[in-house]
Amino acid sequence: MRLLHNYHYAAAMLLFCLGLHTVIVRRNIIKKLIGLNIMETSVFFFYISLGYLEGGIAPIRTGGADPARMVNPIPQALILTGIVVAVSVTALALSMVILLYRQYGTLDVDRLMREEEPEAGESGKEG
Amino acid sequence: MKKVAALLFISALAVLLLYVVASMPPMGDPDNPTATHVIPRYLERAEEETHTVNVVTGVILNYRGYDTMGEVTVIFCALAAVLAVLGRERRGVIHGFVDRSEVPASVIVKTMVRFMVPFIILFSVYTILHGETSPGGGFQGGAVIGGSMIIFTTIFGLYESSRRIPLKVRAPLEGAAVMGFFLVGSLGLVGGGNFLTYAWPRVAQGLHPSLVVWLTVLVEVGIGLGGAMVLTSILFAMIREEEEIAPAS
Numbered sequence: 001m002r003l004l005h006n007y008h009y010a011a012a013m014l015l016f017c018l019g020l021h022t023v024i025v026r027r028n029i030i031k032k033l034i035g036l037n038i039m040e041t042s043v044f045f046f047y048i049s050l051g052y053l054e055g056g057i058a059p060i061r062t063g064g065a066d067p068a069r070m071v072n073p074i075p076q077a078l079i080l081t082g083i084v085v086a087v088s089v090t091a092l093a094l095s096m097v098i099l100l101y102r103q104y105g106t107l108d109v110d111r112l113m114r115e116e117e118p119e120a121g122e123s124g125k126e127g
Numbered sequence: 128m129k130k131v132a133a134l135l136f137i138s139a140l141a142v143l144l145l146y147v148v149a150s151m152p153p154m155g156d157p158d159n160p161t162a163t164h165v166i167p168r169y170l171e172r173a174e175e176e177t178h179t180v181n182v183v184t185g186v187i188l189n190y191r192g193y194d195t196m197g198e199v200t201v202i203f204c205a206l207a208a209v210l211a212v213l214g215r216e217r218r219g220v221i222h223g224f225v226d227r228s229e230v231p232a233s234v235i236v237k238t239m240v241r242f243m244v245p246f247i248i249l250f251s252v253y254t255i256l257h258g259e260t261s262p263g264g265g266f267q268g269g270a271v272i273g274g275s276m277i278i279f280t281t282i283f284g285l286y287e288s289s290r291r292i293p294l295k296v297r298a299p300l301e302g303a304a305v306m307g308f309f310l311v312g313s314l315g316l317v318g319g320g321n322f323l324t325y326a327w328p329r330v331a332q333g334l335h336p337s338l339v340v341w342l343t344v345l346v347e348v349g350i351g352l353g354g355a356m357v358l359t360s361i362l363f364a365m366i367r368e369e370e371e372i373a374p375a376s
Contacts, residue, residue: 054155088205
């Protein structure tokens with residue numbers, strides 16, 4: 001059966017759903033960010049699995065390695081890009097979380113949404 | 128209620144995705160569409176066209192050089208945005224950070240970190256310089272240096288680590304990746320070719336392969352240094368405290 005043979009892809013999809021569940025259900029922003037990182041990792045895993053070749057070798061041409069047996073180098077190069085972008089997104093999001101915590105003293109999304117309106121009104125009066 | 132709705136939505140999404148997976152081509156098959164079109168050409172001709180043994184490095188720095196240059200710009204922009212949000216330490220001022228852990232780092236941990244960090248940095252230098260002949264490259268090596276700085280800073284504190292890498296060293300090196308790319312790319316223009324090409328028709332029929340390798344290594348070193356300094360600066364910006372961010376418990 002195709003689904004069982006493609007178990008890498010299936011695992012990546014399940015990991016993606018797990019990350020999405022974390023992002024939707026958890027109320028702590030840090031945990032939401034962890035879920036976002038799980039989703040990113042699942043996409044990387046999916047891409048790298050796409051480049052897999054049965055019995056393949058690393059795409060490094062030393063010692064007369066046969067190019068026909070090498071795994072696909074394009075997903076690896078693309079995912080290197082993707083990892084860097086993921087790190088950048090995480091760094092920016094975490095710095096904003098630090099700012100939020102300094103401002104409100106909580107990371108709970110529900111409490112942040114409730115506290116948002118009076119704070120905005122006060123700063124509006126000051127301005 | 129919200130949780131049940133989320134669970135239902137995610138289950139539907141999972142079923143849909145698994146249905147798509149079940150109709151995808153089998154994994155690892157050499158006749159897959161992902162392995163047929165442009166890939167054999169890259170694998171067969173990368174060595175003579177890019178003069179790098181590692182095909183992944185050839186793809187990153189040569190075939191898709193523009194892509195990687197954009198990516199390097201993305202890290203630089205991330206650093207700029209983090210500094211815009213959190214602010215940067217003033218020049219010449221060393222900030223401390225409050226260690227709130229229940230158990231202070233023991234002598235064993237401190238000795239081990241002090242012992243290991245030089246070796247970690249040595250390994251990252253190897254990773255950067257051997258990027259075109261073995262697995263590795265600028266991004267990986269830079270991330271390893273950044274990781275060693277994270278270990279050092281969490282154990283010894285911001286004071287010790289920003290004394291070792293002060294702002295006046297970090298600030299010029301943060302743009303090293305972008306500058307390295309721009310420099311090597313402009314050399315291609317000077318040589319009569321296109322931006323970021325390593326074939327210089329005005330100078331010679333084709334550059335000597337060893338010179339192309341050296342240019343590749345130059346870009347890799349730039350990426351490694353720039354990535355390491357960007358990671359260190361982001362860490363310092365996050366760990367620095369001007370006022371207490373958490374109420375003292």
